[in-house]
Amino acid sequence: QQQVKQSPQSLIVQKGGISIINCAYENTAFDYFPWYQQFPGKGPALLIAIRPDVSEKKEGRFTISFNKSAKQFSLHIMDSQPGDSATYFCAASMRGGADGLTFGKGTHLIIQP
């Protein structure tokens, strides 16, 4: 059973555009929702994370939107840059992230110059 579903699998965006990646979860016990960025040959790095008591969190060009009733959350990358080209993973966890993370399948993002 895939507890976190991520889409799209791949995404091509023009430089300066908005990249949007979506995730949906099933387990209502999840209470921590991070997004990770991964470059080839590197481990995932935390980009931004949100708790279910807020509907939006913004850090620089990155924004998480969270819809608790729909059990969905999304990552928006504003003014996308070629350096943002990477694989992005959404994840979810219980106990504030203390438990192991359940990851989505990943989105391969390419920003065209």
Place this chain on the structure above:
Amino acid sequence: GAGVSQSPSNKVTEKGKDVELRCDPISGHTALYWYRQSLGQGLEFLIYFQGNSAPDKSGLPSDRFSAERTGGSVSTLTIQRTQQEDSAVYLCASSARGAVSYNEQFFGPGTRLTVL
């Protein structure tokens, strides 16, 4: 360095052999996690350790997989009688488990395991 380190970076082994993968967490981090990343299954949680508590082994795929953490620091993931389907990148992460903030997990670069 200040980050999570893993060794070896690459490991090639023959089917049926045992392998040991090592993780050095960030100094002072009390929680340590192992994950597996493969093309077919994506990123999967395997096991985590928190202080002196019994580890959460709920993600281990079979009894051929085991892990230990000595002295609350370094961890070793052992895979016995390796199979070709064990080929993957094995990632380690650590977390400070702070009381104030949510528990960001910092990942190492991984060990790429190839089973021939």
